[in-house]
Amino acid sequence: MIYSLKTPNLKPILNKFNKLCLIVFLSFVAFISFFNIYLFYKNIYYKNLESDYNQQSIQIQEKITQLREDINLKNKQLFLIKDSIANNEIMQQNIKNLFDLVPDNITLSEVRMDKNEVVIKGDTPTKELFNTLFYAPLKSIFNASTTNFVQKPNGWYNFVSVNLSDENLNE
Structure with a gap:
């Protein structure tokens, strides 16, 4: 008993639209996978x-x-x-x-200068000449000046003058 005028055909699982959708979907998945990589x-x-x-x-x-x-x-x-x-x-x-x-009459043999000290050695004809012409200016320049004299056989004097400035006095 057949009620249909047509003979039945089997429907395909994937029709043209489904195939197109599957291809688009797989292409999209492949594109996203490659982009992710x-x-x-x-x-x-x-x-x-x-x-x-x-x-x-x-x-x-x-x-x-x-x-x-x-x-x-x-x-x-x-x-x-x-x-x-x-x-x-x-x-x-x-x-x-x-x-x-230094006056002309006084001869210097050694001058040693440090930062705050000057040591002068030399010869002078008399102590008074040294004190008036050389010691007074030294005393006005330096804060402390001391001089030692030693008489030589010829009558002249060897002298050693140690002159200190402010910084050495505080030490």
């Missing part, structure tokens, strides 16, 4: 790049620290050199002034 490897690449940049940054910071230390050292050396030059110029001026103070 791409992002995964790009992430690894950028993490490696970041670690390289971090290492370079650490090295640059170390170099900056070293250069700052070098600059500080050079500045200290420059300050010491300038201070030494200034002290040398002052010492040179002091020596010139000291020799300008």
Whole structure:
């Protein structure tokens, strides 16, 4: 008993629309999978790049620290050199002034200058000449001046004058 005018056909499981939807869906899944793999490897690449940049940054910071230390050292050396030059110029001026103070009758055999002390050795014809012409200016320049005399056989005197400035008196 057949009630149909047509003979029944088996319906396919996948029709054209379902096949198209499945192809689009699989293409979309493949595209997302490839994009995910791409992002995964790009992430690894950028993490490696970041670690390289971090290492370079650490090295640059170390170099900056070293250069700052070098600059500080050079500045200290420059300050010491300038201070030494200034002290040398002052010492040179002091020596010139000291020799300008020496009268013609007095002969110097040794002058030793430290930062706050001047020791002068020499010969003078008389103690009075030394005291009036040389000792008075020395006493006005320095805070403490002491002189020792030793008479030579020819009548002249050897003298040793030790002159101190303010800084040595406090010690």
